[in-house]
Amino acid sequence: MRKVLLAAMVCLLAAGGAFAADDVIKIGFYNCLTGQNAFGGQLELEGTQLALAEIPEVLGKKIELVVVDNKSDKVESANAVTRLIERDKVSAIIGTYGSSLAMAGGEVAEAAKIPVMGTSCTNPLVTLNKRYYFRACFIDPFQGAGGATYAVKTLGFKKAALLVDVANDYSVGLNNFFKQAFVKLGGEIVSEMRYNSGDQDFTAQLTEIISKKPDMVFLPAYFAEGAIVLKQARELGATFRFMGGDAMDNPEVVTLGGEAVEGFLHTTFAYDPSMKDMNPVAQKFTESWKAAYPDKDPNVNAALGYDAYILLIDAIRRAGSADPEKIRDALEQTKDVPTVTGLTTMNATHDAEKELGIVEIRGGKKQFIGIVTPEA
């Protein structure tokens, strides 16, 4: 009996697969939907699905989004991309949160010559020497320089301390680029402290930093640790400002940190629901997000998931075909495409050139302060 049931299930599944017709363009989506980075991957998926609902067709063909989980794991990430390419025969792929996962997946796509549009993988190594990997986000050198510019030029900070998560590639990279730019702009680094992902107690590092009396602390953390750092710094009586990167752009920061995150600054993409003069794409995105998910605010991950889809569709439209090679060529020509996070242009290294925003937390809410142009 069990065997019969099993056989029936298999038949049904096979039948389901057989419906795929020629008038469909398949786009793969791989991301961390489970595992330690699931919070980011899920938001990006929701963003992409929102864009899919708005633009369900291109070149008169229906778009089918094939979603695969990579479990926040590199081996799975490479498997997921191989599966999308070989089994689902996708024309292009979107993904993923987490630069190391994107590197594992990118190698596979590169070998198979299938273009990939990265969502929020901001490490320079992801697209380094890659013909087929693009990304909808800016890269960390740009973000680090922007943060430093804002700190030195606008806020007039001279002395900075750094608190970096050495186990996290994103944190290490961004920290490095901020440091370079800050020193170049005439600032001084008074202390550089380290911690590891998953740490809960930062009082030792913070006490050391407080004793050096910096004007600000750069904290390129993920939100879970970042919020605890802010809390403990407040408890230790720290009065300096903290600044973080786009990974701190998560509604959870305020939930976890409470009053301690007041005045926290972070660089991010030029989108926030609190923006005053939103571009039309961002307005549309915010409205449809509110309609689809009334109980949560959109953030940059959702916006980047949305943007990645828009950029890909734009390229397919210009390519006039679903041929991976033609899509790749078109992606390379991407210029001034309106997206949620501003006008986007692909540069020679396949990284999106777009504006950098600064957000401050005021009164328990994120406030979009403005756009900053990196000077270093």
Add this chain to the structure above:
Amino acid sequence: MNEDMNRKTRNFILNCLALAALVAFLLWAPGNLDRYKLRIINLIAINAILGLSLNLIYGMTGMFSLGHAGFMAIGAYVSSLLILTAEQKTSMWILEPIAPWLLNLHAPFLVSLIAAGLAAAFFGWLIALPVLRLGGDYLGIATLGFAEILRILIVNLTPLTNGSLGLKGIPAHTDIWMSYGCLVAVLIFMIRLMNGNFGNVLRAVRDDEIAARTMGIDTFRTRVLAFTIGSFGGGLGGALMGNLITAIDPKMFMIAQTYSLLMIVVVGGLGSITGSVIGSVLITTMLEWLRIVEDPITIGSLHIPGIPGMRMVIFSMLLIAVIIFRREGIMGTREFSWDWFFPKKTKQRPISERPVSDTKGADAG
């Protein structure tokens, strides 16, 4: 006696046939299977090597070790550092410059594989000396600590390892010939080892250490040796894995990696070579095959959207079922034998008395 000779000849021929079948399959596969299937097949071999090496430590010698991810890390890093070109290295070390002596160190892939195994074996030997004086759960905790220390060292030794940024662009040398070649070599080695006297010594140490010592076995030396050989396998597997994924970083070698190997060994059967191979095939393919439960399914007018993470739920339930209904794993401590396919003509010795010696080379297929 004559009967025994016939059996040996028969088994030898069958082993050769099995090996030929494997070679034929490897010749056929690249042209006829897509890259996705090839990747899974490749992963099976690597997981089998890793499972076998852990089984030697845990299943056959009875040392509960949770340090395998650490040995994999050593292997993966040593091998990658040896095969990356100086140019690649300079472009990757963006935080701190690479150690100068490391920059121009270069070796062919095969040499790097052996170096990876040897480096892991050396570290295995080094920690075995103090740690193997512990037993049972304490050994587990100590080896777990070793793997964690190693990971943190890799994160912080930026001039050597590029820290948490990891290495990328590692040439993809691990094709199915390479991984199955290594697997066959490891299998032949393991089978010969376990069929020889050393295998009996290992089992004696595992089953009753005091009795073994009374028999004049230097149990400490035996355990150190088994642990060192096991860590060689871990390093080899790690190197192959790194060359398959082509990008490695310290996060790959967290404790979860050890657990998934442990799963292969336990599901297959502690102390069974066949079991580890079966466990590897089952777990590697199941994890991928179960992705279908995460796809959206349309049955008639009923549309079920895909639920990410569903396959892990089902996978865990399957594992629990195995643990409940077959506590000793699929194979227990038994081994595959060609005798299974032939009716017994004469009354043979009870198999339980000599469980492994009937199986020489039988796993090659």
